[in-house]
Each structure stands twice: as C-alpha cells, then as structure tokens.
Amino acid sequence: MHGLVNRALECFLRDTYSPALWAEVAHGARLGFGSFEPMLIYDLSQTEAVILSAASRLDRPREALLEDVGTYLVSHPTTERLRRLLRFGGVTFADFLHSLDDLPDRARLALPELELPDLRLTATGPHRFRLVCASPIAGMGHVMLGLLRAMADDYGVLVLLEHRGQSAEGEVVSIALLDAAFAAGRPFDLAERLG
Numbered sequence: 001m002h003g004l005v006n007r008a009l010e011c012f013l014r015d016t017y018s019p020a021l022w023a024e025v026a027h028g029a030r031l032g033f034g035s036f037e038p039m040l041i042y043d044l045s046q047t048e049a050v051i052l053s054a055a056s057r058l059d060r061p062r063e064a065l066l067e068d069v070g071t072y073l074v075s076h077p078t079t080e081r082l083r084r085l086l087r088f089g090g091v092t093f094a095d096f097l098h099s100l101d102d103l104p105d106r107a108r109l110a111l112p113e114l115e116l117p118d119l120r121l122t123a124t125g126p127h128r129f130r131l132v133c134a135s136p137i138a139g140m141g142h143v144m145l146g147l148l149r150a151m152a153d154d155y156g157v158l159v160l161l162e163h164r165g166q167s168a169e170g171e172v173v174s175i176a177l178l179d180a181a182f183a184a185g186r187p188f189d190l191a192e193r194l195g
Helices: 003-016 019-028 044-058 062-075 077-087 093-110 140-155
Strands: 118-125 128-134 158-166 171-179
Touching: 003 019, 003 044, 003 062, 003 077, 019 044, 044 062, 062 077, 062 140, 077 093, 077 140, 093 118, 093 128, 093 140, 093 171, 128 140, 140 158, 140 171
Parallel strands: none
Antiparallel strands: 118 128, 128 171, 158 171
C-alpha cells in the first residue's frame, strides 16, 4: 500500500484526536516506527492493523471510522489541496460525480505507484447514481461515502447517500441528488489565493 494512504490515516488520527492517540494506535498495530513515510510502499497488513487498532482504541465501528477519514480528506484545513483537486472535477456536484471515474488515472499521472480505489459511476435514474468502489482495503466504500458527503456540503447540494454493501465488482454507494441548490456552497476559485 502506498505510504500516502497510510499517511492519510495517520494524519486523520493526529489532527482529529491527538498525536498521543496516534502513538497508541501505532503501538497497538505493532508498526515498529512512529510515522509513515509518504513515498514508501507498505504491506497491506500494516494498513489493516492501523485501521483495527484505531477502531479498537476509539471504540468505533470500522465503517464509521473510515467514513470519518473520507470526510477529513475534504474538510480539514490541512487537506485543502485535495479539496481543490477534487473541485477541479466540475462546476456542479453532478459534474464532479462524473469525474470520479478518471480520478485514479489522474492521480497516477503524478504518482505512478499510487493505487487509489477503482471507481465506476453509473446513472440509475434522473439524479440518481451508483458508485462502485473496488479496493484491496475493505471499507473504502465508506471512505468514499464520507468524502462524497463532505463534497456535497462543499457544493451546497442536498444528497442522500447510502452504502449498499459489497457486490461482485466492489463496494456500492447509492447517490440521490435531491436538491442541486440546497445551500450556498463553499467558495472556490480556479486560482489559489496566496497569503
């Protein structure tokens, strides 16, 4: 597993809870080190050990923990660059959804060894979609659920999101766009403001 994925888990735990909690999680996962290096490749078992250790320490279900990670990836001040990258997917939330299929390939342009979940979006009706998330990490559909929830808030839309479980293709998330102009979205400019 690419170190960026593991580092995202680490930063989520540090930023949301505390460095002390991260130290407990790392110890419980028997990592043998205090921090993931973003550009190294790690065994998938280490990622799983961190998720299990964090869920145990926080006394939270794995699914809820992973959904919180997805929300963190878009909404925390330290992850503003990822939010900006995702907003380049489209002017509207529907445009953004349609850009998800290309996200793993776009990420590999910058980091060829980065393996993001394979994402496939299908329209199932007017303003309704089915997102399939295939990943070696169980629960990545829940990460996408949290990410989609945060992005919907970012765009100011009202959506109904539901994790529908596992299919032969991967984890399935259903998306119903209920109101495309529900609230004012967060400001977004193509040019990043400095200072």
